[in-house]
Amino acid sequence: MIIELKRIIKAGFINFTRGGLVSWAAVLVTTITLSVITTIILLQAVLYFSLSTIRDKVDVTIYFNVGAPEDQIILLEESLKQLPEVAEISYISAEEALRVFRERHQNDYPTIQALDELGENPLGASLNVKAKEINQYESIANFLKSDNMLVLGSANIIDKVNYHQNKLVIDRLTSIISGAQKLGFLVTLLLIIISIIITFNTIRLTIFIVKDEIGVMRLVGASKMRINGPFMVEGAIYGVISTVITMVIFWPATAWFGGNMTSFLGLNMYDYYLSNFFQIFAIILLSGIILGMVSSFFAARKYLNK
Amino acid sequence: MIYFNNVTKTYNDSMALDDVTFTVTAGEFVSVVGHSGAGKTTLTKMILADDSPTEGTVFFESINIHKLKNNDLTKLRRRIGVVFQDFKLLPNKTAYENIAFAMEAAGKTDEEIAADVPHVLDLVDLGNKILHFPHQMSGGEQQRLAIARAIINQPELIIADEPTGNLDPVNTHEVVQILKKINDLGTTVILTTHNRGVIDSVAKRVITMENGKVVRDTKNGK
Numbered sequence: 107m108i109i110e111l112k113r114i115i116k117a118g119f120i121n122f123t124r125g126g127l128v129s130w131a132a133v134l135v136t137t138i139t140l141s142v143i144t145t146i147i148l149l150q151a152v153l154y155f156s157l158s159t160i161r162d163k164v165d166v167t168i169y170f171n172v173g174a175p176e177d178q179i180i181l182l183e184e185s186l187k188q189l190p191e192v193a194e195i196s197y198i199s200a201e202e203a204l205r206v207f208r209e210r211h212q213n214d215y216p217t218i219q220a221l222d223e224l225g226e227n228p229l230g231a232s233l234n235v236k237a238k239e240i241n242q243y244e245s246i247a248n249f250l251k252s253d254n255m256l257v258l259g260s261a262n263i264i265d266k267v268n269y270h271q272n273k274l275v276i277d278r279l280t281s282i283i284s285g286a287q288k289l290g291f292l293v294t295l296l297l298i299i300i301s302i303i304i305t306f307n308t309i310r311l312t313i314f315i316v317k318d319e320i321g322v323m324r325l326v327g328a329s330k331m332r333i334n335g336p337f338m339v340e341g342a343i344y345g346v347i348s349t350v351i352t353m354v355i356f357w358p359a360t361a362w363f364g365g366n367m368t369s370f371l372g373l374n375m376y377d378y379y380l381s382n383f384f385q386i387f388a389i390i391l392l393s394g395i396i397l398g399m400v401s402s403f404f405a406a407r408k409y410l411n412k
Numbered sequence: 413m414i415y416f417n418n419v420t421k422t423y424n425d426s427m428a429l430d431d432v433t434f435t436v437t438a439g440e441f442v443s444v445v446g447h448s449g450a451g452k453t454t455l456t457k458m459i460l461a462d463d464s465p466t467e468g469t470v471f472f473e474s475i476n477i478h479k480l481k482n483n484d485l486t487k488l489r490r491r492i493g494v495v496f497q498d499f500k501l502l503p504n505k506t507a508y509e510n511i512a513f514a515m516e517a518a519g520k521t522d523e524e525i526a527a528d529v530p531h532v533l534d535l536v537d538l539g540n541k542i543l544h545f546p547h548q549m550s551g552g553e554q555q556r557l558a559i560a561r562a563i564i565n566q567p568e569l570i571i572a573d574e575p576t577g578n579l580d581p582v583n584t585h586e587v588v589q590i591l592k593k594i595n596d597l598g599t600t601v602i603l604t605t606h607n608r609g610v611i612d613s614v615a616k617r618v619i620t621m622e623n624g625k626v627v628r629d630t631k632n633g634k
Contacts, residue, residue, distance in 0.1 A: 113516055124504045322500045325460055326561070327490035328517035330482070 114332065118339020125340070128312050135308040136348035136398060137355075139301035140390050144356055146294045147386055148375055153290050155373040157283050164276055166243050166269045168233040168250065172200070174263035179231055182263075186235060189249060191242035196234045203229040230265055240280050243269055302397060309344070309401040313337060313409070320409040334406045341402030345394030352390055353383075413438040413569065413600055414459060419468035421454055421624075428454040429465070430624035436602060438568070441595040443611050444604040446621035452604035455621070456573045459602070460494065461485055472569075490518045493562030493599075497574035499554045501546040501561070507533060508542045511561050518565045528564060536560045536590065552583030559590055563599070570594060572603045576610055588613050 122129050170179055179197065186192055198206075204227045211217045221228070237243050247269035269276075313320075323333045356379060364376025379386065414436040421429040429451045436442050444452050457463040458470045464478045471477065472488060480488060494500075501510050508529050515525045533539050536556040538549075546554050555575055562570055572591060576584040588610055595601045595616075605611065611618055620628035 109522070120509075121504065316504075318500070319502050319504075321462075322502060323513070323517070324486075325462065325489060325494050325500075326514045326517050327486055327492075327565075328513070329486055332517060 110332065111335075114335035115339050117336035118343065121336050122340050122343045125312070128315060129340070129344070132308055132312050132344045133347050133351070135305050136344045136394060137351045139305045139397065140348050140352040140394050141355065142297050142301045143393055144352055144386060144390055146297060147389065148356075148360070148378070150290060150294065151378050151382075152371050152373050152375070153286060155371075157286060159372060160279060160283065161240055162236075164236075164240055164243070164272070164279060166235045166237075166246060166267060166272070168235065168267050169265040170230040170232060170263050171265045172228060172230045174230060176231070178263055179233065183233055186233070186246070186249070189246065191237050191239070191245055192235060193238040194236040198232045198234065200227050200229055200231045203232065240276065240283065243276055244273075305397055306401040306405070309341060309398065310405040313402065313405040317409045320406065324410070330410050333410060334403060337402040337406045338399045341398030341400075342395045343398070345396070345398035346391065348398075349387070349391045349394045352394075353387055413440075413473060414602070415469075415471040416455075416458070417469045417471070419458060419465045419470060421451075421458070421463070422466045427624045429458070432468070432624070432626055434619060434626055434629060436600060438600055439595075439598055441592070441601045441614060441616040442603070443614055443616065443618045444602065444621060445606060445608075445611055445618055447606060449623075450606075450621040451624040452606075452621060453573055454624075456494075456571050456602065456604060459569075459571060460489065460492065490565060491568050493565070493567040493570045495555070495558045495562050495570065495572040495575045497577035499546070499551075499558045499578075501554060501558060503546050506543050506545055507538055507549070507557050510546070510557060511564050514561050514564050520565075532560045532564050533557075550583075551578050552580070552586065555579060555583065555587055556590070559587065559594075563594055567599065569600045569602065572601065574604055574606070576605060576607055581609075584610065585613070 125132075168182075176199070183195055183197055186195055207229060208218065208221070235246055237246055247267060250264070250267050250269075320333055360375045360379040363371070364374045364379075368374045416432050416434050419429050419432045420427070432451070432455065444455060446452050454463065458465055459472070459477065461477045461480065469476055469478070472491075475484075475488065477485075477488065502513060505513060511529045511532060512525045515528065520528075530539065530542060533542055536559055538553060538556055538560065541549060541553060541557075546557070549557065555578070559572075559575070562572075570591070575587050575591070579587060584607070591601055591603060592614065603610070603614070615632060617632070618628070618630050619626055620630075
């Protein structure tokens with residue numbers, strides 16, 4: 107069995123080296139397929155990065171009346187933290203709000219002067235709430251309107267919740283994000299299927315060229331595995347070489363994107379490529395080997411029926 | 413050894429074999445003659461199970477060839493050596509590797525292969541072409557290589573389908589002499605040809621075919 111395996115692997119390597127241009131044509135097509143898969147991985151990263159950036163920008167702010175007692179606000183904050191939908195809450199005190207306001211308007215002299223003339227802080231405290239998922243803001247808003255608030259005694263300290271003003275934007279963003287994810291998935295699937303079909307057909311052609319040899323091997327008494335095995339090894343070699351070529355090509359390509367397109371894409375592709383190099387390498391290598399071996403197996407099997 | 417029982421083979425409307433019945437005993441040298449399209453190649457395909465009969469049965473000893481499962485068929489083929497008119501060598505393998513492949517298929521060890529391949533290449537006078545690819549050899553050399561591959565596993569039966577069809581008279585004579593020598597050593601040989609000179613030089617049993625039928629079966633045909 108081990109001798110048989112050794113012979114099959116050796117024959118696969120010999121077939122590849124003697125296959126010449128045909129072998130390299132198969133490597134080229136497999137490289138194109140693996141490049142498509144790598145591009146899709148990188149584009150998905152950009153898409154998910156953009157979507158998570160958009161998601162991060164969505165929040166709900168609860169504004170409190172001026173002079174609302176801090177202990178009641180903290181009580182509400184604690185009860186909001188208990189909600190499973192809530193990812194993060196930040197408390198901005200009335201003093202902090204005033205400081206930020208002054209900082210923002212430091213060059214706006216009339217506003218600062220009007221504020222100074224007031225003599226007291228006209229701003230209330232606020233709680234900034236971020237949900238885990240963008241579609242969970244509604245249930246947080248509903249919680250704030252519910253009877254729980256009466257129990258907590260918070261109903262009379264809330265000035266307003268900006269969810270209802272932001273609702274339209276949040277709803278639109280929710281549908282855009284889910285649409286983008288679905289479209290991304292469909293395009294990915296379609297491109298991968300097309301690439302696999304092209305690679306499969308190329309490998310099929312390389313085996314079609316030697317179909318008479320397969321017939322001779324059968325008549326000489328070779329077992330199916332002895333005939334099919336070297337083709338599968340050859341397919342795996344296509345996968346390994348194509349992976350190396352793809353990873354080498356994408357190194358300078360992502361470096362260029364990282365240097366020139368980071369502000370446009372929002373994500374430094376080169377950093378992403380380097381920090382996920384081994385994961386991408388593993389995905390591409392496995393895809394290449396499986397694609398090469400499975401294509402070869404099915405292509406050669408056609409001529410092995412008897 | 414080989415038994416054809418009322419074997420008929422049709423391809424669409426044309427009849428390649430028409431109710432063929434004959435027996436080949438172990439150790440015989442049988443020449444099957446006939447014009448192109450007489451059914452000679454179809455006959456050899458039936459023995460190799462490269463094609464199956466429309467009607468009738470073909471036995472190799474007590475085995476109904478066309479009832480065999482794939483694995484058993486592979487084992488049976490290892491008991492038969494085949495030589496073709498167009499040589500059917502593996503073009504991407506050297507002379508050594510072509511023969512080694514047949515031995516590997518039969519489960520021989522690396523040591524046996526290393527010992528036997530140079531020896532059999534010497535036997536067919538190709539000892540100096542061991543690392544040549546088929547395209548680097550003449551037609552006669554390629555056919556001798558095909559014969560070496562056919563005999564390397566010491567098969568019980570050699571089927572030579574028009575082995576001299578692409579050869580000049582000198583190479584034809586050489587190939588026939590090698591086949592006769594193989595037969596003298598006890599291996600059954602079935603040779604198909606349309607070359608009258610080959611049959612005359614063999615001077616053994618001749619089965620004559622016409623339009624898929626066996627029309628004559630003579631013991632010492634000339």
